[in-house]
Amino acid sequence: MENLDYARLQMAFTLGFHIIFACIGMVMPFFMVVSHKKWLNTRKPIYLKLTKAWQRGVAIFFVTGAVSGTALSFELGMLWPEFMKHAGPVIGMPFSLEGAAFFVEAIALGFYLYGWKKLPETFHWITGIIVGISGVISGILVVSANAWMNSPTGFDVVNGAYVNIDPVKAFLNDAWFTQALHMTLAAFAATGFAVAGLHAIQILRNKRPDLHKAAFKIAIVFGAVAALLQPISGDLSAKDVAQRQPVKLAAMEAHYETQKGAPLYIGGIVDAENKTVSNKLEIPKALSFLAFGDFDAEVKGLNDFPEEDLPPVPVVHYAFQAMVGIGSLLMLAALIYFISLKKKSWLNNKKYWWLFAILTPLGFVAVEAGWVVTEVGRQPWIVYNIMRTSEAVTPMPGLKFSFYLYVTVYAILAAMVTWLMHRQIKVLNNSIG
């Protein structure tokens, strides 16, 4: 592999790592404040216990997210100096606002974590809400910077220089809203199902079921609502991609031939050399409808784009299938949860808890798959149709070593955080009261 490949792998790996921690750090504070509010309202000790346990989770994930985010803010420049040299000023606005939002989050978290019994109760609780809100705002701002890479606006390229920069226009680019909406909902769905799933596992093990059922209920409501809303946002995203990045849409669907009334492929094995897809399930005219809202609309196929502008089709297609598949599964589980509110007998059925236990990691698999679709689907461009990834990479050789270093360090970190969470749950289960 070349230097460029290692740079891309390192970026993918560190982003993939950061996304999980950032999502949890952004959504868990909401679970925490709901539990905290229940404690303030009911004074039932299990809610206090739960709030404190989640608070530790928030602290650990926030810091891991923060340090991996700090690393990323440097890595953008270290791996892609030419990209940052030109694009840095253009997408500076969301990043500088993100810095501010992140700062507010850190300040509010300082108040929250250390404010027990020291701050007035309501004020203390509100600082927890500020942690959550500023976290979500940070996420939206970062995603809007990424959206600019998919939908670059707010500047002109003259002799290789980026001139006439309008940072506000670049910030509010065509893709920012659909991408930010999709990611925010995804964060809530993935974290909601992951946290609910972990507590479902404890319920199955019959450890402190009172406590874990209370926890499950808070987390699943966030996850289920987000999972039910996600298809609407997904539809907006698909139509947006169809308009702006037809080649990405074609790769997502492994759609090679330009066609009117194009069918939607579900599953399938992509043969990139022969440009065919086998073993797929075909829904006639569905792709045309989903992409353009018209059953007979023409969808441009991969064969009609220049070879050098094509992303790696199989990766994008499989990732897209994984994302949509898991999304549908979570939506179904969300429905099951809401029905179980009426049919209380389900709660005594082990299969019910098994379902949520199995879904634990899947939301995050979908989040990662979604980012693969966005990022790999944009290749070979780092800024769509403006700058190629190969033009942006650092001239420093030997990125291989940097890549292995990051993989080692982050793998150890991930193992440690998992182990810490395991210990938290153990302590919680053995607690009295």
Place this chain on the structure above:
Amino acid sequence: MLYVVLFFTFFSLFLYVLLGGADFGAGIVELFSSRENKELNKLTVYKVMGPVWEANHIWLIILIVILWIAFPVYFNIIIIYLHIPLTLVLLGITMRGVAFIFRHYDAVIDGTQVWYNRMFRISSLITPIFLGMSFGALVSGKIVVTDDYSNTTFAEIFMYPWLNTFTVLTGLFYAALCTFLASTLLIGETEGDIRKMYSQKSAIFTVVLVLVGGAVLFYGYWYDLVFIKEFLQNKISLIAIALSALLLIPLWFAITKQKRVQTRIYAGLQILLVIFAAVHTHFPRLIITSTSEVNMLENTAPESVMYVLGISLIIGGGIILPGLFHLMKSFNMIRIPSRSGKHTAED
């Protein structure tokens, strides 16, 4: 707007050097303490800096973001040619951050604490050294900016410029500065024996700081480093350094009289004077490469970008600074653990 942006650039730099520095220093103090004092220091640092330590490090992100938005060409040189030391800084920041949170938020307190503590202390020492080396490399005149990679070796471009005697000295200087800051800050937060310990550390590291600082200047003068030579010939810079040395006297009195606010003001002023002295001589040509001096104010981002950035910084600053101030104020009243103080996982 350029001036607003410049103000926030140096403001973030100053706060990062001061607050982030004190934070690193606290870990270094712990590294060089007796076993019993290590534990006491751990409790003190948790109580004093716990609420703000994460905020302290965000100044670095703000600084980096301002650099890449407003001074892209300048940032480009830093980020390409200091790739390796900055990677090591990041590694240190990561290790330190997670070690801090692990040792205070692990639900079970057992033997693993030993490892968290080691990780925390060692990364607290290593990170500021590499950071200081990176600062040193920028002004050392040894960075080779080139497009021609075929006639040079990897080491010539990506290793020697930041890995030499001068940068090692600047790295040690910054680490010493951090330790001095931390021990000075913590004197005001403690009582009794532990307070004595911080006073001693503060005194020791004041001496170390002056010695290493002297070595940096001497080395630079002896080997004709432009940055140091001009620094030593610039009256205003010398006056600033002399003033910061003079401030040691009132600082010392403030320490012995337990004036918490005054010690911090003096220590802060000293850092301000040191940064001012270092920056003043050469501003805006703050990167000195082997062939040229790179002007920070040339090739800045266009006015439209500066305008939006300036407004963002003013609004962000308007929200952040009062919040941060209130945070620091709120937790200043925290009881400081005495020797019998017990750390529980519940808090």
